[in-house]
Amino acid sequence: MSGDRVMRTVIGRAATTLGAALLITGALPAALAHADAAGEYCRSNLDDYVDVWRGNGCFVSYGDKITVRDNVEDGLRVIVTWQTDYGRSDVCHNAKGGGTTVTCNYDMREDSRIRFEVCNRNGASGANINCTSWTPWLSISTGKPA
Numbered sequence: 569m570s571g572d573r574v575m576r577t578v579i580g581r582a583a584t585t586l587g588a589a590l591l592i593t594g595a596l597p598a599a600l601a602h603a604d605a606a607g608e609y610c611r612s613n614l615d616d617y618v619d620v621w622r623g624n625g626c627f628v629s630y631g632d633k634i635t636v637r638d639n640v641e642d643g644l645r646v647i648v649t650w651q652t653d654y655g656r657s658d659v660c661h662n663a664k665g666g667g668t669t670v671t672c673n674y675d676m677r678e679d680s681r682i683r684f685e686v687c688n689r690n691g692a693s694g695a696n697i698n699c700t701s702w703t704p705w706l707s708i709s710t711g712k713p714a
Contacts, residue, residue: 606711607628607629607630607710607711608626608627608628608629608711609626609627609703609706609711609712609713610624610625610626610627611624611625611626611684611685611686611700611703612624612686612700613646613686613687613688613698613699613700621639622638622639622640622642622644622646622688622698623636623637623638623639623640623646623662623686623688624636624637624639624646624686625637625646625647625648625660625684625685625686627650627682627684627703627706627711628711629706629707629708629709629710629711631673632673632674632675632676632708633671633672633673633674634648634650634660634671634672634674634684635669635670635671635672636648636660636661636662636669636670636671636672636686637662637668637669638662638664638665638666638667638668638669639666639667640666641665641666641667642666642688643690644688644689644690644697645661645662645663645688645689645690645691645692646661646662646686646687646688646689647659647660647661647662647686647687647688647689647696648660648672648684648685648686648687649684649685649687649696650682650683650684651682651683651684652676652677652680652681652682652708653680653681653682653705654677654680656676658672658674660672661689661692663692676708677708678708678709679708679709680708681705681706681707681708681714682705682706682708683702683703683704683705683706684702684703685699685700685701685702685703686699686700687699687700
């Protein structure tokens with residue numbers, strides 16, 4: 569591998585790690601944390617040890633859906649824990665393995681807000697690990713920070 573290519577790889581990994589740290593701690597602007605699709609807000613979780621995006625979770629305002637993507641074949645599931653500002657909460661699990669996406673469909677009050685975090689879990693009731701910070705409160709009707 570050429571010296572130039574090695575340097576690009578090292579810089580790329582450092583930028584990925586720094587960006588993930590800023591995203592997880594909430595220091596990265598919210599505009600960079602969500603997807604471009606209208607009515608969709610996403611968060612990804614990074615494993616510090618293997619430097620990969622383990623999975624991501626999204627809130628999709630149209631249909632009040634939570635999507636959970638598992639990016640790694642590692643025996644862990646990716647989960648999205650969510651809560652509304654009117655006291656409702658749940659967990660959407662993707663236990664299908666790496667390369668899969670699960671969609672959980674909920675019926676929520678459109679005049680309210682939701683927030684969520686993305687984690688890994690070993691089994692249905694294991695401890696949550698590799699969690700992101702909670703998203704800001706999002707409008708259920710638009711998916712945008714509210």
